[in-house]
Amino acid sequence: KNQVEQSPxxxxxxxxxxCTLQCNYTVSPFxxxxxxxxxxxxxxxxxxxxxxxENTKSNxxxxxxxxxxxxxxxxxxxxxxxxxxxxxxxVVISNFGNEKLTFGTGTRLTIIP
Amino acid sequence: EAGVxxxxxxxxxxxxxxxxxxxxxxxxxxxxxWYQQILGQGPKLLIQFQNNGVVDDSQLPKDRFSAERLKGVxxxxxxxxxxxxxxxxxxxxxxxxxxxxxxREQYFGPGTRLTVx
Numbered sequence: 001k002n003q004v005e006q007s008p009x010x011x012x013x014x015x016x017x018x019c020t021l022q023c024n025y026t027v028s029p030f031x032x033x034x035x036x037x038x039x040x041x042x043x044x045x046x047x048x049x050x051x052x053x054e055n056t057k058s059n060x061x062x063x064x065x066x067x068x069x070x071x072x073x074x075x076x077x078x079x080x081x082x083x084x085x086x087x088x089x090x091v092v093i094s095n096f097g098n099e100k101l102t103f104g105t106g107t108r109l110t111i112i113p
Numbered sequence: 114e115a116g117v118x119x120x121x122x123x124x125x126x127x128x129x130x131x132x133x134x135x136x137x138x139x140x141x142x143x144x145x146x147w148y149q150q151i152l153g154q155g156p157k158l159l160i161q162f163q164n165n166g167v168v169d170d171s172q173l174p175k176d177r178f179s180a181e182r183l184k185g186v187x188x189x190x191x192x193x194x195x196x197x198x199x200x201x202x203x204x205x206x207x208x209x210x211x212x213x214x215x216x217r218e219q220y221f222g223p224g225t226r227l228t229v230x
Binding site: 004031032041042043044045046049051089091099100101103104105106 | 157
C-alpha cells in the first residue's frame, strides 16, 4: 500500500531558528515528490518538486532533499519567520498510467516571536 | 493569472441535508480534482476529471457523493444526504492536461469548510 509518513506531527520553534521536517514514503512507481505549504484556511501551495534524479532543491529559505534509495525526503527551513507558521505536506506522485498523489498527514509548524 | 475559485467558503448543515460546492478552475486547465481534507489529515482524492470525463472516482462514496463537470470547465460536488463524518474541508485543484514526460503542477483553491451537525 502506498503510504507517506511525516514527522514530527507538530513543531514549535522560535523566530529566526532553523528546522527540518521529515518525510518517509513507500510509493511505487515513483515519479516525483513535492512539498506543499498550507496556511490555515487556505489550499496547499507548492514549494518544491523533485524527480528521481534530483537530490536537493531550494526555494528561498526552503531547501528540500531527496534520497530515492532510502525513500526519504526532508524540508529544511532557514531563519524561520512568523509567516512560516503553517502545515507542511509531503506528497509523492506515482505514475502508472495515471498520476496518483499520495499525501502525508503534514507537520504543523508554529513560529513564536 | 486568476487562481482556482471555490464557493461557498463555509457551510453549516444538519445531518441528512444536502449540500453542493462549486469550483472554477484556472483557465485552460483540463484536469480538475476534488479532495476531502479531514482536520489533521492530508487531502484525499475524491474524483478526478479530464475535461468532462471522469478519470478516477475510486474513493468517491457514490451512495451519497456525486460530481459533475458538464462543459469541461466548472464543476460541482454534491453530498446527499450528509453525515457527521463528512465534516471536512473540500478542496478543488486543477492542472494542465497530461503531457508525456512532463510534470504537471496542481493548483489548489481555498477550499470549502463543511460542518455537519
